[in-house]
Amino acid sequence: MKIHLMDGTLNIVDAIYFGLNDKNEDKEPRIFTTSELKQYTNLEDGLYLSILGQVFDVTKGAKHYGPGGNYHAFTGRDASLAFITGEFDDEALTDDISSLSARQVKALDDWLQFYNTNYIYKGKLYGRYYNQDGSQTVEFQKVQEKLLVAKNEKLVEEKQKRMFPPCNIEWNPEIGTLFWCTEKSGGIDREWVGVPRILFETTNTQSTSRCACVKLDSMEYEENKAMLREYDGCAKYETKCVLKITKS
Numbered sequence: 001m002k003i004h005l006m007d008g009t010l011n012i013v014d015a016i017y018f019g020l021n022d023k024n025e026d027k028e029p030r031i032f033t034t035s036e037l038k039q040y041t042n043l044e045d046g047l048y049l050s051i052l053g054q055v056f057d058v059t060k061g062a063k064h065y066g067p068g069g070n071y072h073a074f075t076g077r078d079a080s081l082a083f084i085t086g087e088f089d090d091e092a093l094t095d096d097i098s099s100l101s102a103r104q105v106k107a108l109d110d111w112l113q114f115y116n117t118n119y120i121y122k123g124k125l126y127g128r129y130y131n132q133d134g135s136q137t138v139e140f141q142k143v144q145e146k147l148l149v150a151k152n153e154k155l156v157e158e159k160q161k162r163m164f165p166p167c168n169i170e171w172n173p174e175i176g177t178l179f180w181c182t183e184k185s186g187g188i189d190r191e192w193v194g195v196p197r198i199l200f201e202t203t204n205t206q207s208t209s210r211c212a213c214v215k216l217d218s219m220e221y222e223e224n225k226a227m228l229r230e231y232d233g234c235a236k237y238e239t240k241c242v243l244k245i246t247k248s
Helices: 012-019 059-065 078-084 100-118 140-162 221-222
Strands: 031-034 046-051 054-057 120-125 168-172 176-180 195-202 209-215 240-244
Touching: 012 120, 012 140, 046 059, 046 078, 046 100, 054 100, 059 078, 195 240
Parallel strands: 031 120
Antiparallel strands: 046 054, 054 120, 168 176, 176 240, 195 209
């Protein structure tokens, strides 16, 4: 079964709605075994879940986490992968996130921070991410490495957006797609406008392209020409570009 969630993840609005409660730190966090955690799937014993090996009491979200609730499958286990995939079958309800990209791991870590902020921390789960004494495992370190990669990718992305701000984009069914640049396009305030160009971006995990506003007499343009390409049929120095619909 697959539940369609916003951006492929659990809907953050829903989570905030049913997750907010008074912060109540557990004074004596414990190390849970897998079999012990399985006991916490009902209102009598409590509703616990684990994410990246950290265990939280989500009983106050019983409407959603309790039996019959949309997210009951998360309780009594570490189903970290499902937070990102949105797939709730037995195979997908796993703590193995080795298939996730660095950015997806960062999204999962955001969920971990959400639970730390809004729910009661109970301890650690002995297994993939923590040893029996609570120390970190090799798998835990791999997660941290991916988080570092995601952080570096974000820094590169932000630097590129400052150098080459995103264009304004509008699609018109009659004429096609309009790209244009202003001194505030892409949310980047600046003293120049720029012209639309295709920017090819490459990270450690993926290659993408987008419309960027480029200042043609800048050092940034000269140093990154290989990453940029003109739009076919658009004037070289115009601040607006229309990709016309080709009629068959």
